[in-house]
Amino acid sequence: MARPSQTELAVLGALSTGPMTGYEIRGSITGVLGHFWHESFGQIYPALGRLEAQGAVRRRSPGRTSGSVFELTRSGRRRLTALLAEPGPTPPARNALLLRLFFGTHLPDGGARDLLADAEARASAALEEYAAVRSEIEGVTEGVPDATAITAAAPPTEEPARPAPPADPEQAYRTMTLSFGEHMARAQQAWARECLTMLEGVSGARG
Amino acid sequence: MARPSQTELAVLGALSTGPMTGYEIRGSITGVLGHFWHESFGQIYPALGRLEAQGAVRRRSPGRTSGSVFELTRSGRRRLTALLAEPGPTPPARNALLLRLFFGTHLPDGGARDLLADAEARASAALEEYAAVRSEIEGVTEGVPDATAITAAAPPTEEPARPAPPADPEQAYRTMTLSFGEHMARAQQAWARECLTMLEGVSGARG
DNA sequence: AGCAGCATGTAAGTGGTTACATGATTGT
DNA sequence: ACAATCATGTAACCACTTACATGCTGCT
Numbered sequence: 001m002a003r004p005s006q007t008e009l010a011v012l013g014a015l016s017t018g019p020m021t022g023y024e025i026r027g028s029i030t031g032v033l034g035h036f037w038h039e040s041f042g043q044i045y046p047a048l049g050r051l052e053a054q055g056a057v058r059r060r061s062p063g064r065t066s067g068s069v070f071e072l073t074r075s076g077r078r079r080l081t082a083l084l085a086e087p088g089p090t091p092p093a094r095n096a097l098l099l100r101l102f103f104g105t106h107l108p109d110g111g112a113r114d115l116l117a118d119a120e121a122r123a124s125a126a127l128e129e130y131a132a133v134r135s136e137i138e139g140v141t142e143g144v145p146d147a148t149a150i151t152a153a154a155p156p157t158e159e160p161a162r163p164a165p166p167a168d169p170e171q172a173y174r175t176m177t178l179s180f181g182e183h184m185a186r187a188q189q190a191w192a193r194e195c196l197t198m199l200e201g202v203s204g205a206r207g
Numbered sequence: 208m209a210r211p212s213q214t215e216l217a218v219l220g221a222l223s224t225g226p227m228t229g230y231e232i233r234g235s236i237t238g239v240l241g242h243f244w245h246e247s248f249g250q251i252y253p254a255l256g257r258l259e260a261q262g263a264v265r266r267r268s269p270g271r272t273s274g275s276v277f278e279l280t281r282s283g284r285r286r287l288t289a290l291l292a293e294p295g296p297t298p299p300a301r302n303a304l305l306l307r308l309f310f311g312t313h314l315p316d317g318g319a320r321d322l323l324a325d326a327e328a329r330a331s332a333a334l335e336e337y338a339a340v341r342s343e344i345e346g347v348t349e350g351v352p353d354a355t356a357i358t359a360a361a362p363p364t365e366e367p368a369r370p371a372p373p374a375d376p377e378q379a380y381r382t383m384t385l386s387f388g389e390h391m392a393r394a395q396q397a398w399a400r401e402c403l404t405m406l407e408g409v410s411g412a413r414g
Numbered sequence: 415a416g417c418a419g420c421a422t423g424t425a426a427g428t429g430g431t432t433a434c435a436t437g438a439t440t441g442t
Numbered sequence: 443a444c445a446a447t448c449a450t451g452t453a454a455c456c457a458c459t460t461a462c463a464t465g466c467t468g469c470t
Contacts, residue, residue: 005428005429005430006301006303006306006429007429007430009306009307010306013306013309013310013313016310016313021448021449021450022449022450022451023447023448023449023450024448024449032309033305033306033309034300035300036300036301036302036305036306036309037300037301037302037305037306038299038300038301040430040431040432041449041450041451042430042431042432042433042451042452042453043429043430043431045450045451045452046451046452049451066437066438066439066448066449066450067438067448067449067450068449068450077313080310080313081313081314081315084307084310084313084314084315084318085314085315085318087303087325088303088304088306088307089303090303091301092245092458092459093241093242093243093244093245094213094243094244094245094298095243095244096213096294096295096296096297097295098240098243098244098384098387099213099216099217099220099240099243099244099295100216100291100295101380101383101384101387102220102239102240102243102380102381102384103220103223103287103291103380104376104379104380104383105376105377105380106220106223106284106287106288106291107288107291107292108288108291108292111291111292112380118294169311169312170312172311172405172406173308173309173310173311173312173319174309176308176311176402176405177305177308177309179398179401179402180305180308180395180398183394183395183397183398184391184394184395184398186394187390187391187393187394188387188390188391190390191386191387191390191391194386195383195386198379198383199379212456212457212458213457214457214458228420228421228422229421229422229423230420230421230422231420231421246458247458247459247460248421248422248423249423249424249425249458249459249460249461250457250458250459252422252423252424253423253424256423273420273421273422273465273466273467274420274421274422274466275421275422299430299431301430415470416469416470417468417469417470418467418468418469418470419466419467419468419469420465420466420467420468421464421465421466421467422463422464422465422466423462423463423464424461424462424463424464425460425461425462425463426459426460426461426462427458427459427460427461428457428458428459428460429456429457429458429459430455430456430457430458431454431455431456431457432453432454432455432456433452433453433454433455434451434452434453434454435450435451435452435453436449436450436451436452437448437449437450438447438448438449438450439446439447439448439449440445440446440447440448441444441445441446441447442443442444442445442446
């Protein structure tokens with residue numbers, strides 16, 4: 001009936017890359033999947049508790065001095081695969097930008113332009129981050145097993161992404177995720193720019 | 208503090224195109240903005256009540272036999288403009304598809320391919336609907352003031368959208384909304400296809 | 415008479431965020 | 443000592459969906 005929580009899936013997924021504390025799970029998710037997924041502590045800890053009760057994760061006696069490190073059990077790994085295969089909920093669309101733009105005639109002067117300029121800026125910023133991540137993960141084909149994070153900056157790329165040479169499976173899936181972000185950001189950028197030039201023509205909406 | 212409800216804005220926006228009942232407001236939103244916005248009755252009616260209490264909308268004595276028709280007051284129109292100008296919440300990203308694809312190595316055989324094929328299909332379907340809407344609103348430059356709805360079907364367009372000749376303001380904003388959908392759907396389509404061909408290369412993920 | 419669509423609302427439940435409270439550890 | 447970060451949890455609140463209850467209208 002109700003939209004099932006995806007938090008357990010995300011937690012299980014994070015744990016599939018290695019044992020972690022709840023705190024680290026969150027950092028791992030926001031660091032690597034930050035643009036596409038989000039979890040808050042208020043969701044993670046209860047989920048961890050449920051998962052532990054189900055036997056999907058195990059709390060390791062702290063080799064650490066503080067906090068408890070969780071690891072996937074065999075049943076947890078099976079559960080991850082099962083959850084992954086489920087289609088997942090498609091929450092109703094709610095695009096605040098589009099809602100505003102659609103009723104653009106009632107926007108104050110220059111309002112539409114501001115909206116679009118902001119959308120363009122956000123897309124460009126995202127593109128820069130993606131470019132940095134891409135150069136990072138493309139530099140390392142094998143070796144360091146820890147997750148890559150967003151750090152540096154690079155000029156926005158305009159070229160369409162070529163099919164990318166298939167690396168090892170894990171790398172391939174990470175690249176696909178990144179590629180999605182790039183495609184979407186580029187599309188948003190192009191769209192916003194088109195609209196902006198279109199707005200200049202319509203003098204009824206100048207500001 | 209809390210993410211403010213956007214429902215009142217959506218209701219006000221719908222009412223800006225003419226007086227309606229709550230039932231019609233919903234139909235209007237799902238019909239025209241269906242791909243980008245959604246409202247349920249459980250949200251609309253309470254919102255209408257609040258809006259009425261604030262004096263933003265007025266309940267007209269039923270010229271109709273059943274239901275009450277709501278219309279925007281002057282203050283409501285001002286409120287719409289104010290709400291429209293506010294940036295609007297940016298809910299944390301939660302892309303179920305990306306979450307699954309990222310942990311694609313743990314997916315059962317062929318799971319990733321299915322995910323991508325589905326994404327491609329959905330994008331293509333959306334593109335067809337958009338094409339139908341576009342041909343409809345481009346045929347009518349002025350005249351019939353009622354909202355256009357999705358009805359027919361057309362082959363998916365691959366060509367990049369040209370800047371589109373500026374029509375009257377209202378038309379322009381509607382076109383921008385539609386164009387957003389087209390850009391995004393095309394991007395998703397291209398991305399999914401790229402990933403699909405990439406998957407064929409990696410024999411570790413065939414199914 | 416009966417059914418499909420129009421119309422209005424309420425109640426329950428859920429997933430999720432935010433804020434708060436608390437404490438340990440580490441570096442300066 | 444002090445601050446920043448690590449770490450864990452809970453409580454309050456929120457928007458929203460779903461399901462339900464109810465009745466009217468128009469058509470066949």
